[in-house]
Amino acid sequence: AQSVTQPDIHITVSEGASLELRCNYSYGATPYLFWYVQSPGQGLQLLLKYFSGDTLVQGIKGFEAEFKRSQSSFNLRKPSVHWSDAAEYFCAVAGVTGGGNKLTFGTGTQLKVEL
């Protein structure tokens, strides 16, 4: 069964500092990987996704993520964090079953941005 681990429950960074959120996955075949963001009181929004090809993927809001098969990781990065990036971030992996869209989510990382 697929699974996702986000080892950091909370992270605090200063505005303008760089950010890296960690994600490790477990899946038997080539994974389909995603990062979602949830702002307070909102549903989740897709930041970026990896299906195949280039292991460095670009997303919205200046985020990027790098797929590293050898480390089973898909870490999210941003060079300079803005106060509006404060939110909860979820990594997810898709299993190829049935309709193919069954996502398994990690437990999330809450990002706090200090001004």
Add this chain to the structure above:
Amino acid sequence: DVKVTQSSRYLVKRTGEKVFLECVQDMDHENMFWYRQDPGLGLRLIYFSYDVKMKEKGDIPEGYSVSREKKERFSLILESASTNQTSMYLCASSPGTSGISGELFFGEGSRLTVL
């Protein structure tokens, strides 16, 4: 804009009551999902549906049922609500059953409190 609408943002129910959570999407998506979100546990899949009148159990279906009579509507039913079902419930939809698109479109969530 794509839209997933959950009929109730906040509900308070009593133990033993029957609870209906409604979700409607206007994107003509085939796939619809119900997740439960709890602090420290992330999102856990309750049920999903790939087509009208079709449903499949997710990871935590116990105590829940679903109904999908029309393509655009997916209802989550708690036959007899219990306090451990106090949670945030998120509905999502996604297009197609061929391959993986990966992007789920989420509603804003329904926060249910069972007293």
